Amino acid sequence: WAEGRKSLRMEYFYRDMRRHHKVLMDGDKPAGGDWNYDAENRAPPKEGLTPPPPTAHPPDAITKAVINMVEKHFPTHMGSTDGFFFAVTRPAALAVLDAFIQDRLPLFGTYQDAMLSDEPWMYHS
Incomplete structure (x- = not known):
C-alpha cells in the first residue's frame, strides 16, 4: 500500500481499504457521499467539560x-x-x-479529536 506514495496518511489507507473490501461504498463512491465526517468531530472541549x-x-x-x-x-x-x-x-x-x-458514545463523535491535558480518555473507549 505505501509503495510509491509521497505521504503515508491514515485517511488514504482507510479509503483504499474501503474500496478494496467494498465496505461503506456505493459503487466507487463512499456511502453517504463523504469519505469521513471529521469536520463534525472537531468541537473544542467546552470550559468545565468533565467526561x-x-x-x-x-x-x-x-x-x-x-x-x-x-x-x-x-x-x-x-x-x-x-x-x-x-x-x-x-x-x-x-x-x-x-x-x-x-x-x-453519545459525545464521542463530537469530541473525538479533542484533547485536554488532564483527560487522557475523554469520550474514547
Missing part, C-alpha cells in the same frame, strides 16, 4: 501475578504497569462496553 472517568477494574490475583511476571521478565519494557485497571475477563469487558455505550 466520565474510565470504568476501572482493579487487578485480581491472576492479573497481579501477570503484572509481576512482566515486571520481572521485561524490566526495561516500554510503558508502565502502575495503576493497571483494564478489564481482563469477558464479564468485565462487557461492563466496560456497556459503560462506554451509555456514558461516552
Whole structure:
C-alpha cells in the first residue's frame, strides 16, 4: 500500500481499504457521499467539560501475578504497569462496553479529536 506514495496518511489507507473490501461504498463512491465526517468531530472541549472517568477494574490475583511476571521478565519494557485497571475477563469487558455505550458514545463523535491535558480518555473507549 505505501509503495510509491509521497505521504503515508491514515485517511488514504482507510479509503483504499474501503474500496478494496467494498465496505461503506456505493459503487466507487463512499456511502453517504463523504469519505469521513471529521469536520463534525472537531468541537473544542467546552470550559468545565468533565467526561466520565474510565470504568476501572482493579487487578485480581491472576492479573497481579501477570503484572509481576512482566515486571520481572521485561524490566526495561516500554510503558508502565502502575495503576493497571483494564478489564481482563469477558464479564468485565462487557461492563466496560456497556459503560462506554451509555456514558461516552453519545459525545464521542463530537469530541473525538479533542484533547485536554488532564483527560487522557475523554469520550474514547
